[in-house]
Amino acid sequence: xxxxxxxxxxxxxxxxxxxxxxxxxxxxxxxxxxxxxxxxxxxxxxxxxxxx
Numbered sequence: 001x002x003x004x005x006x007x008x009x010x011x012x013x014x015x016x017x018x019x020x021x022x023x024x025x026x027x028x029x030x031x032x033x034x035x036x037x038x039x040x041x042x043x044x045x046x047x048x049x050x051x052x
Contacts (some may be wrong), residue, residue: 001016
């Protein structure tokens with residue numbers, strides 16, 4: 001970041017962490033695709049816990 005960008009970030013109360021891209025795993029992508037396809041088809045998904 002340039003000095004100007006750093007000063008603007010500080011004045012807004014932000015940190016460099018606010019500008020980093022979040023890490024997305026392959027599982028996250030698959031879940032997002034499943035949710036999207038379910039929404040398109042009008043299917044309601046229920047959360048399932050792992051201890052059943």
